[in-house]
Amino acid sequence: MLSRRDMIGASMGFAACGGSLALAGAALAQASSYVPGAVIGGGIDGIVRVGDNLSAAEQIIIGKDNHICGEGHATPDPVTLSDERGLKNAVVMIKDIARGKPWAKRERFDIVQEKCVFHPYIQFAPRSFELSILNKDPVLHNIHAYEIIGRARRTLFNIAQPQANQVDRHKVALTRGSIIEIDCDAHNWMSAWIVTSDHPYVAVTDSAGRFAIDDVPAGEFELVAWHPGLGSMSTRAKVASKARAAATISFGA
Amino acid sequence: MISHRSAAGMLLLASALLGASALSAPAAERPGRAQASLAKGKEIYARECAACHGVKGDGEGPGAHIVNPKPRNFILGVFKLRTTPSGQPPTDDDLLRTITQGIAHSAMPSFRELPEADRRALVGVVRQFADIKTAPRPIAIPAAPEVSAALLEKGKTVYTALKCQTCHGDTGTGDGASSLTLKDDAKGRIWAPDLTTGVFKSGDDAKALYARIATGLDGTPMPSYASQAKPDEIWAVVHYVRSLAKR
Numbered sequence: 001m002l003s004r005r006d007m008i009g010a011s012m013g014f015a016a017c018g019g020s021l022a023l024a025g026a027a028l029a030q031a032s033s034y035v036p037g038a039v040i041g042g043g044i045d046g047i048v049r050v051g052d053n054l055s056a057a058e059q060i061i062i063g064k065d066n067h068i069c070g071e072g073h074a075t076p077d078p079v080t081l082s083d084e085r086g087l088k089n090a091v092v093m094i095k096d097i098a099r100g101k102p103w104a105k106r107e108r109f110d111i112v113q114e115k116c117v118f119h120p121y122i123q124f125a126p127r128s129f130e131l132s133i134l135n136k137d138p139v140l141h142n143i144h145a146y147e148i149i150g151r152a153r154r155t156l157f158n159i160a161q162p163q164a165n166q167v168d169r170h171k172v173a174l175t176r177g178s179i180i181e182i183d184c185d186a187h188n189w190m191s192a193w194i195v196t197s198d199h200p201y202v203a204v205t206d207s208a209g210r211f212a213i214d215d216v217p218a219g220e221f222e223l224v225a226w227h228p229g230l231g232s233m234s235t236r237a238k239v240a241s242k243a244r245a246a247a248t249i250s251f252g253a
Numbered sequence: 254m255i256s257h258r259s260a261a262g263m264l265l266l267a268s269a270l271l272g273a274s275a276l277s278a279p280a281a282e283r284p285g286r287a288q289a290s291l292a293k294g295k296e297i298y299a300r301e302c303a304a305c306h307g308v309k310g311d312g313e314g315p316g317a318h319i320v321n322p323k324p325r326n327f328i329l330g331v332f333k334l335r336t337t338p339s340g341q342p343p344t345d346d347d348l349l350r351t352i353t354q355g356i357a358h359s360a361m362p363s364f365r366e367l368p369e370a371d372r373r374a375l376v377g378v379v380r381q382f383a384d385i386k387t388a389p390r391p392i393a394i395p396a397a398p399e400v401s402a403a404l405l406e407k408g409k410t411v412y413t414a415l416k417c418q419t420c421h422g423d424t425g426t427g428d429g430a431s432s433l434t435l436k437d438d439a440k441g442r443i444w445a446p447d448l449t450t451g452v453f454k455s456g457d458d459a460k461a462l463y464a465r466i467a468t469g470l471d472g473t474p475m476p477s478y479a480s481q482a483k484p485d486e487i488w489a490v491v492h493y494v495r496s497l498a499k500r
Contacts (some may be wrong), residue, residue, distance in 0.1 A: 166481055
């Protein structure tokens with residue numbers, strides 16, 4: 001079984017095969033000044049797939065607070081595939097896009113801890129935002145967020161929520177990396193992620209592995225998919241004016 | 254304590270080194286002084302600290318691999334012993350205290366014998382490695398209550414209500430249900446310490462323990478309780494924890 005650290009390491013292997021990306025964090029690093037313009041039309045419809053030769057994801061025993069958390073095993077960062085091997089919960093973003101559609105930046109994001117699981121598991125946000133944190137469980141959760149910087153991770157905050165229905169609001173502003181990992185030290189199988197972006201051209205894949213990115217200006221772009229258990233992989237997509245382009249991003253053979 | 258003047262100088266210097274802002278004319282002489290102090294600090298750092306914390310401040314000095322916990326990697330800018338909210342850099346006083354006292358239960362020695370000016374110069378070096386450009390603000394710590402049997406009893410109730418036992422165990426000996434699976438930022442194994450030994454990283458100082466519980470130890474699983482516990486509850490649990498050693 002691979003540990004989570006190995007998984008991130010493995011992602012770099014993938015990236016090296018792709019020939020374009022070096023580090024998990026650097027892969028999604030963005031140019032910082034986005035210039036919003038008019039609505040454009042057109043876009044990219046795509047799918048993220050995974051090849052056959054995939055190692056098993058790490059499983060952890062649910063070894064405490066079973067009356068709330070349930071029994072058995074949990075997989076912190078599951079690689080969930082459809083029958084067509086479409087990958088759920090991958091973040092897909094256009095790399096280095098400096099201008100495009102209007103962007104009404106969301107300023108507040110939510111994360112909920114319920115039955116010892118974070119909801120949502122993965123989401124995307126601008127570089128700075130406010131995170132509203134709710135613990136629905138009558139057990140202690142400590143929400144512990146890290147900024148991923150290449151191979152290192154650094155604590156962004158670590159807040160105890162010992163009682164049910166406690167809410168904390170925390171301002172987050174990333175300075176060095178672009179991916180936020182969220183853990184609970186009390187329940188080591190709990191995991192969530194926030195991928196930050198400097199532009200609005202981002203999507204999360206559905207259970208079929210599909211995604212849609214709308215209002216993309218005409219041009220050729222690098223499209224990067226990132227999944228916490230697999231790392232990043234990219235492809236190129238060519239978008240004609242007001243048309244929809246198709247894209248497939250494949251992890252492994 | 255660092256004077257306003259030299260702290261401001263250090264800030265200016267930091268931004269000058271980073272090319273972030275042009276210096277205004279009246280302030281121009283201050284960086285000169287701060288620069289001299291920083292240069293001195295770097296000399297002392299090379300002699301006293303680099304063996305553990307590394308020449309580049311990345312915690313990878315030649316002696317680093319033989320000690321546990323590992324020397325801090327200053328570049329990441331994450332510090333355990335702070336009076337500032339979770340995720341914030343430490344104040345200059347926090348760093349000065351650590352350098353002066355050292356850290357119990359670790360290889361970090363006390364540098365009390367160095368002249369105070371030298372220890373302050375070292376603070377500047379650590380700040381520069383960690384890229385601390387702001388003047389971080391400490392949390393408010395209200396005056397300590399009188400210790401009484403009632404306060405200790407309250408502290409015991411608070412300890413359970415705040416679920417410290419999850420990691421530190423019912424009696425504070427470090428055997429909580431989650432204690433076996435704790436990891437630090439580098440994903441290394443870390444333990445919830447036995448709170449009954451009476452030895453804490455920054456001594457038995459009650460105010461320091463208040464800060465540890467209110468703001469957490471960044472880089473470790475020890476979380477911040479400032480938002481979910483009232484100051485009187487934190488004080489009660491501080492004195493309860495201190496009393497554990499005397500039983």
